[in-house]
Amino acid sequence: MKTNDQDKELSRREFIQQTAAIGAGIMFASSSDLFAETKQGRATNMNIKSKGYAARDTSGTLTPWEFERRPVGDNDILIDVKYASICHSDIHQMKGHWGPQQYPQVPGHEMVGVVAAIGKKVTKFKVGDRAGVGCMVDSCLGCESCKDEEEQYCPKTVFTYGYPEKSSPTGISQGGYSTNIVVRDHFAVHIPDKISFPEAAPLLCAGITTYSPLMKADLKKGIKVGVAGIGGLGHMALKLAVSKGAEVYAFTTSPGKVKDILAFGAKEAIVVDNISKLAPYKGKLDYMICTIPYQYDVAVYTSVVKHYGTYTQVGMPEKFELTLNNLGLSISRVNFNASLIGGMKETQDVVNYCADHNVHPQIQIIKAEQVNEAWENVVNKKARYRYVIDAATF
Ligand SMILES: [Zn+2]
Ligand SMILES: [Zn+2]
Structure with missing residues (x-):
């Protein structure tokens, strides 16, 4: 006759067995997750949370903004931005000098950082690589311009901010004055170890x-x-x-x-x-x-x-x-x-050339909160010669 204690012991064993089975499942799941973690990084089908500085209107004043980027698709990489530099074009576009804009809009088309996740089909980058993004984030990759490695002249080029972008939760591409970016791998370049991140950023435009x-x-x-x-x-x-x-x-x-x-x-x-x-x-x-x-x-x-x-x-x-x-x-x-920027192959060439030949931009590193002052200096010709924002301060 089973005692209460035996019942308890049986249920305890069943419990352990069941837990072990579940545990094995979890272990299995975790090891495959772990594999994903090492190989594909934080790849997920969820939108990516991002934090940056955005223009809200044509005033040219930027304020902090939390927003979302699309999930990392099969051909995408997620870059944790380390530095983003300021181009005069950022100011022109946010102020509406080139036509009406959708706001909030995050400017910035010179950014560098570390690859944090890659999509399933990505072979160009691996997690942990140093990478940079310039003025383009997508194109058709099939037309004559794209085949000639002049993607900037493709009729379907998506420029880095303010362009209609179906996959973007905000409806437009959002730029580099932010903590991260999701981008099709073709539109990111490798940043060689011999050039520092802040000095590499301005090379992208x-x-x-x-x-x-x-x-x-x-x-x-x-x-x-x-x-x-x-x-x-x-x-x-x-x-x-x-x-x-x-x-x-x-x-x-x-x-x-x-x-x-x-x-x-x-x-x-x-x-x-x-x-x-x-x-x-x-x-x-x-x-x-x-x-x-x-x-x-x-x-x-x-x-x-x-x-x-x-x-x-x-x-x-x-x-x-x-x-x-x-x-x-x-x-x-x-x-x-x-002339308008350059193609992706040439963008990689200039980054490599500058790294190999010590051709470095003259930069001033600033915090995100100094960005509005820096913009005024750019307009008033006081920049010497490129402001680079430390993305840790967004
Ligand atoms: Zn530019
Ligand atoms: Zn094309």
């Missing part, structure tokens, strides 16, 4: 935007290259051209930048406090890149390039408008063109 046209200019030792506008983009153009052996003429409206410009390796720093300062350089340069992001006298600037030389505009003015004086341009007979 300022670096590629100037590197791409400079590479097409076939820089050779001794070629005379002009750089107009020495801000975030201009100082990178200057350093890149110098590193390729070019003789660089830097045109600035800020006398306070002359010392830096010469330290960056320019042959001459020309302070254009009056447009007549360009006259002595008429027809002297082989190539010129212009980063000025507002209306200026294009004909006079292009006249410093020799006949049939090339002049590339990369600065993006308000309303995208630049007025060209046809007579001025025809007299110089300069090949005027404009």
Whole structure:
């Protein structure tokens, strides 16, 4: 006859057996989870919580915002952002200079960090890799532009913030002034160990935007290259051209930048406090890149390039408008063109090139709470030369 104690013992054993079985299940589940943790990181089908600074209207003032990003899809990676830098374009777009915007909107298209999760089909990255994202987060990957590795010219390119994005819980892409980003793996680049995170961030827009046209200019030792506008983009153009052996003429409206410009390796720093300062350089340069992001006298600037030389505009003015004086341009007979960032392969190239050749942007690291002040400084030409936000402060 079973005693109460025996009953209790039986139930205790059953309980242990059942628990062990469940436990084994849990163990199994945990080890596969653990596997997922090491191989795929925090991959989950849930939206990813993110925290950043967003514009709420055209005032140009950013405030903290908590929002969600899409889950990590099969071809996506999740990057924990470490640093995000400030581009003048962020300010133009948030203030509505390029057309009406949806708010809240998180700006930022220069960000670097560590891969925290990868989708099932991702082979380009593994968890723990250093990665960066620039101005694009998606494209069709099938059209001629995409096949030519010029994804920025794909009709379906999704730019990093403010673009309609079906998979985004907010309906638009949200940028890098935030703690993380979910991005299709193709649109992230590897950040080599030999360049620091804060110095790598500005390469994702300022670096590629100037590197791409400079590479097409076939820089050779001794070629005379002009750089107009020495801000975030201009100082990178200057350093890149110098590193390729070019003789660089830097045109600035800020006398306070002359010392830096010469330290960056320019042959001459020309302070254009009056447009007549360009006259002595008429027809002297082989190539010129212009980063000025507002209306200026294009004909006079292009006249410093020799006949049939090339002049590339990369600065993006308000309303995208630049007025060209046809007579001025025809007299110089300069090949005027404009260029938009660069493709993903070239973006990886510029990051590798800068890491290998010690071409580093000059940066100032700031906390998130200083971002509004930093934006004012960018507009007032006081930035020296790229503000980089420490993402730990978002
Ligand atoms: Zn930019
Ligand atoms: Zn395409």
